[in-house]
C-alpha cells in the first residue's frame with residue numbers, strides 16, 4: 001500500500017520544504033566550520049543529501065576550501081566556479097545532491113548584499129544557512145540565518161521560525 005494514495009481525514013500533508021539533519025552531524029560539521037575560521041575569516045560548506053516530500057535531508061558537509069583552497073583568501077567566500085566539477089563528481093559518486101549551503105559570518109546572520117545577489121546554487125527551493133559569530137556560539141535553528149531561494153534574487157527569510165524549518169533529529173534510543 002502506498003502512503004501517497006491514501007487520503008486521511010485531515011487531508012494530505014503539505015510537503016515539508018525545510019531542512020533535516022542529525023544532531024550529531026550538525027554539531028560536528030558546525031564545529032569544523034568554526035575551526036576553519038581561525039577566528040579571522042569566513043568558512044562554509046555545501047550540504048549534500050537527499051530531498052523528498054519530508055524535506056531536504058543533510059548527510060554530508062563538503063567544505064568550500066577542500067574544493068577551492070583559495071576560497072577564503074580575502075576573508076570572505078569567493079568560490080571559484082571552475083571547481084563545481086569536483087562537487088558534481090562527489091554528488092554523482094555518492095548518489096547525493098546539494099540540498100543547501102552554509103557559511104559563517106563574523107557578526108550577525110543577516111544576508112549581505114552579495115549573499116542575496118549571488119546564491120551558491122541559483123535554484124529555486126535551495127536553502128542558504130548563515131551561522132553568526134564564526135559559528136563559535138549558538139548554532140541551533142532559531143539563532144541562525146535560514147534563507148530559502150525563490151529565484152530571481154528573491155529569498156524568503158525563515159530565520160525567526162528556525163526550529164519549524166530546520167529539524168535536528170536525535171537518534172532514537
Ligand SMILES: [Zn+2]
Nearest residue numbers: 103105112115
Ligand atoms: Zn555571507
